[in-house]
Amino acid sequence: MTTMNGTLDHDRYCAEVLVESDRFRQTIRGADLKATVPTCPDWTLEDLVRHVGGAYRWAAMTVRTRATEMVAYEAVPEGRGPSADDPAALDAWLDEGARLAAGAMREAGPDAPVWAWAPGQPSGFWPRRMTHETIVHRADAAATTGAAFPLDPEVAADTIEEWSQLMCLLPTLRPDHPLTTLLGGDRTLRLHATDTPPGAPADWLLDFTGTAPAYRHSTEPATTTLQGPAADLLRVYYRRLPVDTPGIEVTGDRAFLEEWLGMAVFG
Numbered sequence: 001m002t003t004m005n006g007t008l009d010h011d012r013y014c015a016e017v018l019v020e021s022d023r024f025r026q027t028i029r030g031a032d033l034k035a036t037v038p039t040c041p042d043w044t045l046e047d048l049v050r051h052v053g054g055a056y057r058w059a060a061m062t063v064r065t066r067a068t069e070m071v072a073y074e075a076v077p078e079g080r081g082p083s084a085d086d087p088a089a090l091d092a093w094l095d096e097g098a099r100l101a102a103g104a105m106r107e108a109g110p111d112a113p114v115w116a117w118a119p120g121q122p123s124g125f126w127p128r129r130m131t132h133e134t135i136v137h138r139a140d141a142a143a144t145t146g147a148a149f150p151l152d153p154e155v156a157a158d159t160i161e162e163w164s165q166l167m168c169l170l171p172t173l174r175p176d177h178p179l180t181t182l183l184g185g186d187r188t189l190r191l192h193a194t195d196t197p198p199g200a201p202a203d204w205l206l207d208f209t210g211t212a213p214a215y216r217h218s219t220e221p222a223t224t225t226l227q228g229p230a231a232d233l234l235r236v237y238y239r240r241l242p243v244d245t246p247g248i249e250v251t252g253d254r255a256f257l258e259e260w261l262g263m264a265v266f267g
Helices: 010-028 045-064 087-108 125-145 153-173 178-182 230-237 254-263
Strands: 040-044 188-193 203-207 214-216 224-228 249-252
Touching: 010 045, 010 087, 010 125, 040 045, 045 087, 045 125, 087 125, 125 153, 153 178, 153 188, 153 203, 153 214, 153 230, 178 254, 188 230, 188 254, 224 230, 224 254, 249 254
Parallel strands: 188 224
Antiparallel strands: 188 203, 203 214, 224 249
């Protein structure tokens, strides 16, 4: 497995962890923490917050200790957050976790050997992953609270880039994953972001015609094309917005897009 290169640099990813953590906290501030998250209906908003805050501390410990195998969640200090029903304490815990993660990742640099659940990835995997983890769960929080979802198109494009890489990795991690049933036909899926700045990727072609999924930056015709502003495009791609969201356009075989979206999940 080659390194899952991002389109931003390591320092930018570490900074974005803090930017996105602050935006996440703003999105949930004053909200009913017992509200159900519509895009993760098994979770309340409090569950979502504890998931994100615990992930920060888990990733921080993984990188700080240069772990060579998966760190047990139970071994992470304060990994579950404050026990009291105290929104202010939960907010402070979330903020501290993000700062612990960003500090550990900055100190490690991008090339330190460390365990990651995607094989063969150095420490630079983690700030990028935690940036996008926060972005996607901020989308969950925004769906719950009705808050706005501001996002730099350049960062949104990298979120799409990473998800494309992970979707191509899935059959390696899980050979029985449903996505493997799409392989060997003649279908491709293209995403086009309409607002990315010069130098950032704007097109991704996911190719299922071979024995393994692959993607490339290409404007060639595809079985199905999904296009729109990058922030909305990534939320549809991650199944956080419906396909018929205003501003999103689908051309070609819509049934294939729906089939792909139904399978494109980890877990």
